[in-house]
Amino acid sequence: MRRHHDMGGLVADPVVPSEHDYAPWEKRIDAIMRLTTGDGELFAIDELRRAIEEIGPGAYDEMSYYERWITAMTNLLLEKRVVSVDELGRKMAEIEARWKAEAAQ
Amino acid sequence: MSDHPQPHPFQPDIEDSPFTRYQVMAESVIELLTEKGVFSADDMRRTLERIDAITPAQGSRAVARAWVDEAFRARLLDNVNAATAELGIDAGPIPIRAVENTADVHNVIVCTLCSCYPRMLLGLPPDWYKSRAYRSSVVREPRAVLEAFGTHIPDGVEVRVHDSTAELRYMVIPMRPAGTTDLDEAGLAELVSRDAMIGTAVI
Known part of the structure; x- marks a missing residue:
């Protein structure tokens, strides 16, 4: 069965040769990948690919490219128990509160 | 309560x-x-x-060297990672294969499954390389996709599409343009665009 990411040969909209500069948050996600993925690292490249491919079709299409990456890497960190759900939830609340306070200044 | x-x-x-x-x-x-x-x-x-720091200029240097040095060209076609190391370029641990354009064959690269790309040589991939439209279409109707980039490949030239994977990436060695015999290696490198090394442009 064809899985959602396997889109070679499908009929698609015309290609638009669009360019954009990478946003700082996108580069930071790229950097996380480089620091965690590879031989002897937290994840093998195939594990990351599998985690991206496991994002369901609806979410896959709604997320942008680096949103898929951070979702996949976070899922792997939870799956491998490097990070717990509780830890992640608390850290996200902390950072969100910090950034909101900074934005309000 | x-x-x-x-x-x-x-x-x-x-x-x-x-x-x-x-x-x-x-x-x-x-x-x-x-x-x-x-x-x-x-x-x-x-x-x-x-x-x-990684920009397509790294790939451009390797292509320009291949244009002026036949022995280097052979080594680049044999093993991109080893040949670029000679130029002080770290192409990373994942093997990259060079595919060479000729008068009879035009090559173009894609990653239909995701976004595999020779990023250690060319930097981060452009948006469109990761798009559903490019990934789906370039293996189906490559000539039409190339036309969207303003690149016309004559009917007599075979178009080969190379689908990258997590274990093997590709780069295109474009043809050296005519009328460039006066240029030195650095001048030639400036002609080699990112899209020429993806195969969506010719020089």
């Missing part, structure tokens, strides 16, 4: 904020992994600097 229970405050809408949930997630992962000693803040800073 209060006689008049206070309503819970609403969950703040992250949609109203200047950042997204995914950005918060990314920063949380960075902080947690730093706290756990997986990498340091310094590792993160150096990695970000490296991301900015």
Whole structure:
């Protein structure tokens, strides 16, 4: 069965040769990948690919490219128990509160 | 229990904020992994600097050398990672294969499954390379896709599409344009665009 990411040969909209500069948050996600993925690292490249491919079709299409990456890497960190759900939830609340306070200044 | 229970405050809408949930997630992962000693803040800073430092100019240098040095061209076709190391370029651990354009064959690269790309030679891939449209179509109707880039490949020229994987990436060695015999290697390198090394442009 064809899985959602396997889109070679499908009929698609015309290609638009669009360019954009990478946003700082996108580069930071790229950097996380480089620091965690590879031989002897937290994840093998195939594990990351599998985690991206496991994002369901609806979410896959709604997320942008680096949103898929951070979702996949976070899922792997939870799956491998490097990070717990509780830890992640608390850290996200902390950072969100910090950034909101900074934005309000 | 209060006689008049206070309503819970609403969950703040992250949609109203200047950042997204995914950005918060990314920063949380960075902080947690730093706290756990997986990498340091310094590792993160150096990695970000490296991301900015890798541009298509690395690939262009290798192509220009191949144009002027037949023995290097053979080594590049044999093993991109080893040949580029001769130029002081770190092409990374994942094998890259060079595919050469000729008068009879035009090559173009894609990653239909995701976004595999010779990023150690060319930097981060352009948006369109990762798009559903490019990934789906270039293996189906490559000539039409190339036309969207303003690239016309004559009917007599075979178009070969190379689908990259996590284990093997490709780069295209474009044909050296006519009328460039006066140019030195550095001048030639300036002609070699990123898209020429993807195969969506000819020089």
